[in-house]
Amino acid sequence: MSMLEELNTIVASAGLPVETGVFSKAAPDAYVVITPISEHFELFADNAPGMNIEEARLSLFSKGNYGPQKDLLVRMLLSAGFLVTERRYGGYEQETGYHLYSLDVAHEYEQEEL
Amino acid sequence: MGKVKIEMPTQWLDTIAGMGNALDAAIPRALEAGGKVVLDRMKSNLRAAIGRGTKVKSRSTGKLAAALGVSPARLDRDNNLDVKVGFDENRGDLSNAMLANLLEYGKHGQPPKPFLKQTKSSSRKPCIDEMQRVLKEELNLP
Numbered sequence: 001m002s003m004l005e006e007l008n009t010i011v012a013s014a015g016l017p018v019e020t021g022v023f024s025k026a027a028p029d030a031y032v033v034i035t036p037i038s039e040h041f042e043l044f045a046d047n048a049p050g051m052n053i054e055e056a057r058l059s060l061f062s063k064g065n066y067g068p069q070k071d072l073l074v075r076m077l078l079s080a081g082f083l084v085t086e087r088r089y090g091g092y093e094q095e096t097g098y099h100l101y102s103l104d105v106a107h108e109y110e111q112e113e114l
Numbered sequence: 115m116g117k118v119k120i121e122m123p124t125q126w127l128d129t130i131a132g133m134g135n136a137l138d139a140a141i142p143r144a145l146e147a148g149g150k151v152v153l154d155r156m157k158s159n160l161r162a163a164i165g166r167g168t169k170v171k172s173r174s175t176g177k178l179a180a181a182l183g184v185s186p187a188r189l190d191r192d193n194n195l196d197v198k199v200g201f202d203e204n205r206g207d208l209s210n211a212m213l214a215n216l217l218e219y220g221k222h223g224q225p226p227k228p229f230l231k232q233t234k235s236s237s238r239k240p241c242i243d244e245m246q247r248v249l250k251e252e253l254n255l256p
Contacts, residue, residue, distance in 0.1 A: 023225075040235060
Protein backbone atom coordinates (compact mmCIF):
# COMPACT_ATOMS: atom_id res chain seq x y z
CA MET A 1 0.00 0.00 0.00
CA SER A 2 1.38 3.46 -0.87
CA MET A 3 1.66 6.23 1.70
CA LEU A 4 -1.21 8.19 0.15
CA GLU A 5 -3.50 5.16 0.23
CA GLU A 6 -2.54 4.53 3.85
CA LEU A 7 -3.15 8.17 4.83
CA ASN A 8 -6.51 8.24 3.05
CA THR A 9 -7.59 5.08 4.88
CA ILE A 10 -6.47 6.42 8.28
CA VAL A 11 -8.18 9.81 7.89
CA ALA A 12 -11.38 8.24 6.53
CA SER A 13 -11.50 5.80 9.44
CA ALA A 14 -11.16 8.78 11.80
CA GLY A 15 -14.51 9.87 10.35
CA LEU A 16 -13.19 12.83 8.37
CA PRO A 17 -13.84 13.47 4.65
CA VAL A 18 -10.49 13.50 2.86
CA GLU A 19 -9.07 14.26 -0.57
CA THR A 20 -5.57 14.51 -1.97
CA GLY A 21 -4.27 17.79 -3.40
CA VAL A 22 -7.49 19.80 -3.31
CA PHE A 23 -10.92 19.28 -1.72
CA SER A 24 -13.18 19.32 -4.73
CA LYS A 25 -16.62 18.67 -3.19
CA ALA A 26 -18.72 21.14 -1.22
CA ALA A 27 -16.75 21.60 2.01
CA PRO A 28 -18.27 20.11 5.18
CA ASP A 29 -17.63 21.54 8.67
CA ALA A 30 -14.48 19.46 9.03
CA TYR A 31 -12.29 17.92 6.37
CA VAL A 32 -8.71 17.00 5.55
CA VAL A 33 -6.56 17.72 2.50
CA ILE A 34 -3.44 15.61 1.97
CA THR A 35 -0.54 17.24 0.13
CA PRO A 36 2.44 15.08 -0.84
CA ILE A 37 5.67 16.94 0.01
CA SER A 38 8.65 14.87 -1.07
CA GLU A 39 10.17 11.46 -1.58
CA HIS A 40 13.82 10.72 -1.12
CA PHE A 41 16.06 7.68 -1.14
CA GLU A 42 18.11 6.65 1.90
CA LEU A 43 20.37 3.77 2.93
CA PHE A 44 22.25 2.91 -0.21
CA ALA A 45 23.90 -0.47 -0.80
CA ASP A 46 25.47 -1.82 -4.00
CA ASN A 47 24.77 1.56 -5.64
CA ALA A 48 21.03 1.11 -5.14
CA PRO A 49 18.68 2.80 -2.68
CA GLY A 50 17.32 0.56 0.08
CA MET A 51 14.64 2.83 1.52
CA ASN A 52 12.26 5.43 0.17
CA ILE A 53 11.18 8.10 2.65
CA GLU A 54 7.90 9.77 1.76
CA GLU A 55 6.58 12.96 3.38
CA ALA A 56 3.13 14.53 3.26
CA ARG A 57 1.13 17.29 4.94
CA LEU A 58 -2.35 16.75 6.36
CA SER A 59 -4.30 20.01 6.57
CA LEU A 60 -7.23 19.67 8.95
CA PHE A 61 -9.91 22.32 8.43
CA SER A 62 -12.54 22.52 11.13
CA LYS A 63 -15.30 24.98 11.98
CA GLY A 64 -15.61 23.74 15.55
CA ASN A 65 -13.31 22.40 18.23
CA TYR A 66 -10.53 20.75 16.25
CA GLY A 67 -8.74 19.36 19.34
CA PRO A 68 -10.33 15.89 19.56
CA GLN A 69 -10.04 15.37 15.76
CA LYS A 70 -6.37 16.37 15.81
CA ASP A 71 -5.60 14.12 18.80
CA LEU A 72 -7.38 11.16 17.18
CA LEU A 73 -5.48 11.67 13.91
CA VAL A 74 -2.11 11.90 15.68
CA ARG A 75 -2.86 8.75 17.71
CA MET A 76 -3.89 6.80 14.62
CA LEU A 77 -0.91 7.99 12.58
CA LEU A 78 1.57 7.07 15.30
CA SER A 79 0.08 3.64 15.80
CA ALA A 80 0.28 3.05 12.01
CA GLY A 81 4.03 3.70 12.18
CA PHE A 82 4.11 7.26 10.82
CA LEU A 83 6.61 9.78 12.10
CA VAL A 84 4.86 13.07 12.91
CA THR A 85 7.48 15.69 12.02
CA GLU A 86 5.46 18.86 12.64
CA ARG A 87 2.19 19.85 14.27
CA ARG A 88 1.16 23.43 13.76
CA TYR A 89 -1.92 25.56 14.30
CA GLY A 90 -2.32 27.69 11.19
CA GLY A 91 -4.86 30.15 12.58
CA TYR A 92 -8.55 30.98 12.40
CA GLU A 93 -9.88 32.31 9.11
CA GLN A 94 -12.43 34.99 9.90
CA GLU A 95 -14.00 35.10 6.43
CA THR A 96 -14.69 31.34 6.28
CA GLY A 97 -14.90 30.35 9.97
CA TYR A 98 -12.42 27.49 9.63
CA HIS A 99 -9.54 26.67 11.95
CA LEU A 100 -6.51 25.25 10.14
CA TYR A 101 -4.26 22.67 11.77
CA SER A 102 -1.35 21.14 9.85
CA LEU A 103 0.27 17.80 10.54
CA ASP A 104 3.42 16.81 8.66
CA VAL A 105 4.17 13.11 8.51
CA ALA A 106 6.92 10.90 7.13
CA HIS A 107 7.09 7.15 6.53
CA GLU A 108 9.86 4.94 5.26
CA TYR A 109 9.18 2.14 2.83
CA GLU A 110 11.48 -0.55 1.62
CA GLN A 111 12.46 0.32 -1.93
CA GLU A 112 11.57 -2.28 -4.49
CA GLU A 113 14.01 -2.76 -7.35
CA LEU A 114 13.53 -0.06 -9.98
CA MET B 115 7.06 31.64 9.24
CA GLY B 116 8.58 28.23 9.81
CA LYS B 117 12.22 27.85 10.72
CA VAL B 118 14.54 25.15 9.42
CA LYS B 119 18.05 24.50 10.73
CA ILE B 120 20.77 22.62 8.86
CA GLU B 121 23.88 21.84 10.93
CA MET B 122 27.20 20.20 10.15
CA PRO B 123 27.68 16.65 11.53
CA THR B 124 29.32 16.72 15.01
CA GLN B 125 31.93 14.14 14.02
CA TRP B 126 33.09 16.33 11.15
CA LEU B 127 33.21 19.43 13.37
CA ASP B 128 35.33 17.55 15.93
CA THR B 129 37.97 16.72 13.31
CA ILE B 130 38.48 20.39 12.40
CA ALA B 131 38.03 21.87 15.90
CA GLY B 132 41.73 22.51 16.62
CA MET B 133 42.56 24.50 13.48
CA GLY B 134 42.41 27.99 15.02
CA ASN B 135 42.61 31.11 12.85
CA ALA B 136 42.34 29.35 9.50
CA LEU B 137 39.04 27.89 10.68
CA ASP B 138 37.69 31.32 11.71
CA ALA B 139 38.17 32.56 8.16
CA ALA B 140 36.91 29.38 6.49
CA ILE B 141 33.64 28.94 8.40
CA PRO B 142 31.86 32.07 7.04
CA ARG B 143 32.77 31.04 3.48
CA ALA B 144 31.46 27.53 4.04
CA LEU B 145 28.22 28.86 5.55
CA GLU B 146 27.69 31.27 2.67
CA ALA B 147 28.27 28.45 0.16
CA GLY B 148 25.77 26.25 2.02
CA GLY B 149 23.28 29.12 2.20
CA LYS B 150 23.52 29.59 -1.55
CA VAL B 151 22.60 25.93 -2.15
CA VAL B 152 19.49 26.32 0.04
CA LEU B 153 18.62 29.67 -1.59
CA ASP B 154 18.76 28.22 -5.12
CA ARG B 155 16.50 25.28 -4.17
CA MET B 156 14.09 27.52 -2.31
CA LYS B 157 13.90 29.98 -5.20
CA SER B 158 13.11 27.21 -7.66
CA ASN B 159 10.50 25.63 -5.33
CA LEU B 160 8.91 29.03 -4.64
CA ARG B 161 8.69 29.89 -8.36
CA ALA B 162 7.05 26.50 -8.97
CA ALA B 163 4.52 27.16 -6.19
CA ILE B 164 3.51 30.71 -7.13
CA GLY B 165 0.55 30.92 -9.48
CA ARG B 166 0.16 27.12 -9.82
CA GLY B 167 -3.37 25.73 -9.86
CA THR B 168 -5.10 29.04 -9.11
CA LYS B 169 -8.85 29.32 -9.68
CA VAL B 170 -8.49 32.65 -11.48
CA LYS B 171 -5.53 33.92 -13.50
CA SER B 172 -2.53 34.48 -11.23
CA ARG B 173 -1.94 38.11 -10.21
CA SER B 174 1.60 37.45 -9.03
CA THR B 175 3.81 40.54 -9.13
CA GLY B 176 7.10 38.68 -8.60
CA LYS B 177 7.80 40.69 -5.43
CA LEU B 178 7.86 37.65 -3.15
CA ALA B 179 10.39 35.70 -5.25
CA ALA B 180 12.50 38.86 -5.64
CA ALA B 181 12.58 39.38 -1.86
CA LEU B 182 14.15 35.99 -1.21
CA GLY B 183 17.82 36.16 -0.25
CA VAL B 184 20.61 34.96 2.00
CA SER B 185 22.25 37.00 4.77
CA PRO B 186 26.02 37.25 5.29
CA ALA B 187 27.49 35.01 8.03
CA ARG B 188 26.87 36.61 11.44
CA LEU B 189 27.10 35.59 15.09
CA ASP B 190 23.75 34.71 16.62
CA ARG B 191 22.74 35.37 20.24
CA ASP B 192 24.47 32.14 21.35
CA ASN B 193 27.73 33.21 19.66
CA ASN B 194 27.37 30.68 16.83
CA LEU B 195 27.97 31.74 13.24
CA ASP B 196 25.03 31.27 10.89
CA VAL B 197 23.47 32.51 7.67
CA LYS B 198 19.75 33.00 7.20
CA VAL B 199 17.76 32.29 4.06
CA GLY B 200 14.53 34.24 4.04
CA PHE B 201 12.50 37.19 2.82
CA ASP B 202 13.42 40.85 2.88
CA GLU B 203 10.61 42.89 4.47
CA ASN B 204 10.19 46.12 2.52
CA ARG B 205 7.01 45.28 0.66
CA GLY B 206 4.91 47.97 2.31
CA ASP B 207 1.30 46.86 1.96
CA LEU B 208 1.69 43.23 3.06
CA SER B 209 4.30 41.17 4.85
CA ASN B 210 6.27 38.75 2.67
CA ALA B 211 6.43 36.29 5.58
CA MET B 212 2.61 36.28 5.75
CA LEU B 213 2.28 35.59 2.01
CA ALA B 214 4.91 32.85 2.19
CA ASN B 215 3.04 31.34 5.12
CA LEU B 216 -0.21 31.31 3.11
CA LEU B 217 1.52 29.55 0.23
CA GLU B 218 3.23 27.04 2.52
CA TYR B 219 0.21 26.07 4.64
CA GLY B 220 -2.74 27.10 2.42
CA LYS B 221 -6.20 28.02 3.69
CA HIS B 222 -9.80 26.97 3.10
CA GLY B 223 -10.19 27.04 -0.70
CA GLN B 224 -6.46 27.35 -1.32
CA PRO B 225 -4.45 24.12 -1.12
CA PRO B 226 -1.02 24.26 0.56
CA LYS B 227 2.07 24.40 -1.65
CA PRO B 228 4.79 23.38 0.78
CA PHE B 229 7.83 24.94 -0.91
CA LEU B 230 9.69 25.45 2.40
CA LYS B 231 9.32 21.87 3.58
CA GLN B 232 10.35 20.61 0.14
CA THR B 233 13.42 22.84 0.31
CA LYS B 234 14.37 21.42 3.69
CA SER B 235 14.05 17.82 2.51
CA SER B 236 15.86 18.29 -0.78
CA SER B 237 18.64 20.71 0.22
CA ARG B 238 19.84 19.27 3.52
CA LYS B 239 22.35 16.79 2.04
CA PRO B 240 23.64 18.99 -0.84
CA CYS B 241 24.01 21.90 1.63
CA ILE B 242 26.12 19.85 4.08
CA ASP B 243 28.18 18.39 1.20
CA GLU B 244 28.89 21.87 -0.17
CA MET B 245 29.88 23.26 3.27
CA GLN B 246 32.26 20.30 3.75
CA ARG B 247 33.71 20.78 0.27
CA VAL B 248 34.42 24.49 0.88
CA LEU B 249 35.90 23.82 4.31
CA LYS B 250 38.19 21.12 2.92
CA GLU B 251 39.29 23.47 0.15
CA GLU B 252 39.90 26.40 2.54
CA LEU B 253 41.76 24.28 5.10
CA ASN B 254 43.68 22.19 2.54
CA LEU B 255 42.24 18.97 3.88
CA PRO B 256 42.17 15.75 1.82
